[in-house]
Amino acid sequence: MTTLSSTLQEMSTGLQEQLVSMRRELHRHPELSGEEHETTARIRAWLTEAGVPLRELNLTTGVLAEIQGGRPGPTILLRADIDALPVQEETGLPFASEIPGRMHACGHDFHTTSMIGAAALLQKHASTLAGNVRILFQPAEETASGAKTVIAAGALEGVSAVFGMHNKPELPVGTVGLRVGPLMASVDRFIVRVKGVGGHAGIPEATVDPIVVSSAIVGALQTLVSRNTSPHHAAVVSVCRLQVGSSWNVIPESGEMEGTVRTFQREARANLPEQMRRVVENVAAGYGAEAELEWIGMLPAVNNDAAAIELTDRVARSQGLQVVEAVSTMGGEDFALYQEQVPGAFLWMGTGGTEQWHHPKFTLNEDALSISAALFAEVAIEALQAYAK
Numbered sequence: 001m002t003t004l005s006s007t008l009q010e011m012s013t014g015l016q017e018q019l020v021s022m023r024r025e026l027h028r029h030p031e032l033s034g035e036e037h038e039t040t041a042r043i044r045a046w047l048t049e050a051g052v053p054l055r056e057l058n059l060t061t062g063v064l065a066e067i068q069g070g071r072p073g074p075t076i077l078l079r080a081d082i083d084a085l086p087v088q089e090e091t092g093l094p095f096a097s098e099i100p101g102r103m104h105a106c107g108h109d110f111h112t113t114s115m116i117g118a119a120a121l122l123q124k125h126a127s128t129l130a131g132n133v134r135i136l137f138q139p140a141e142e143t144a145s146g147a148k149t150v151i152a153a154g155a156l157e158g159v160s161a162v163f164g165m166h167n168k169p170e171l172p173v174g175t176v177g178l179r180v181g182p183l184m185a186s187v188d189r190f191i192v193r194v195k196g197v198g199g200h201a202g203i204p205e206a207t208v209d210p211i212v213v214s215s216a217i218v219g220a221l222q223t224l225v226s227r228n229t230s231p232h233h234a235a236v237v238s239v240c241r242l243q244v245g246s247s248w249n250v251i252p253e254s255g256e257m258e259g260t261v262r263t264f265q266r267e268a269r270a271n272l273p274e275q276m277r278r279v280v281e282n283v284a285a286g287y288g289a290e291a292e293l294e295w296i297g298m299l300p301a302v303n304n305d306a307a308a309i310e311l312t313d314r315v316a317r318s319q320g321l322q323v324v325e326a327v328s329t330m331g332g333e334d335f336a337l338y339q340e341q342v343p344g345a346f347l348w349m350g351t352g353g354t355e356q357w358h359h360p361k362f363t364l365n366e367d368a369l370s371i372s373a374a375l376f377a378e379v380a381i382e383a384l385q386a387y388a389k
């Protein structure tokens with residue numbers, strides 16, 4: 001029996017060789033966040049070759065395409081990220097990065113190529129679509145700044161639902177990980193500045209030692225998760241930089257630390273800045289010092305909509321893919337910013353690699369390219385129906 005699933009899968013398999021060659025070209029020429037100029041030019045050229053119309057946004061890097069359906073209907077957004085990392089590749093592959101210190105070590109070359117495949121498939125079905133499918137090739141995911149830029153440029157205007165993915169080395173090819181609710185954590189940054197009184201190492205009574213104060217603050221911050229956060233919620237508070245003092249016999253005047261807070265629940269995220277401020281200021285005061293907290297809010301959690309996940313689950317099974325419950329991670333993703341405005345689903349796409357994201361020997365199985373292209377093409381088609389007004 002010929003179904004939409006089997007038609008798309010067959011067409012996608014026909015694209016596989018082309019997709020592999022695109023992915024390898026991207027892999028050889030990785031570009032850092034915000035600097036994806038050649039990548040942008042390549043994506044534009046490939047989409048144009050496939051007859052996919054581009055929608056011009058005022059972006060320095062990144063591409064927005066829009067497939068115009070033959071009949072009116074909603075607009076669905078598929079999103080890929082396109083940037084690489086400051087990592088020296090050590091895979092030894094024949095198509096390894098040709099740029100020293102730059103590598104597609106998070107597989108965004110895979111995401112980009114998969115969505116070009118989905119765009120090509122959808123373009124071939126354009127006349128039968130009731131609504132438009134927008135495909136966004138987003139810059140600067142790694143620096144958590146790209147989604148904000150493209151939203152400000154209007155990429156989300158008129159969009160009813162958004163779908164995206166990250167490759168997952170632990171899952172075999174042909175498997176997708178799905179989860180309703182939080183999948184990736186919120187990401188916030190904090191800086192604590194401690195002000196004491198410096199002086200002679202042998203005359204501590206004349207000083208207020210910021211090293212002792214900073215140590216006490218680092219210890220007390222551990223209670224934010226263990227004592228202030230509900231055991232039913234998940235949170236991480238990590239101090240990642242602590243700088244105090246520069247000599248062996250001088251008590252310094254001040255110190256500074258910074259780190260990150262991750263949570264899945266809105267409530268936990270909302271409460272933590274005030275709890276942290278209270279601990280920081282009062283621990284310092286207990287030692288006669290002063291400390292101030294600077295909180296830099298960055299990203300909410302990736303939070304999957306139940307209906308969008310249910311739709312994705314149904315399409316994945318109809319294409320014969322194995323669906324597993326996605327394991328959530330405390331890593332962040334600026335896909336979360338789209339989900340703040342429209343419902344959406346972000347999934348794990350099995351790519352059967354041996355190393356984790358960002359590792360210099362990170363690899364993935366390219367067989368997942370056409371699988372992913374077919375899945376997202378059909379998800380978009382189903383979503384046009386599901387989100388029709």
Ligand code: NI
Nearest residue numbers: 106107108166
């Ligand atoms: Ni990534």
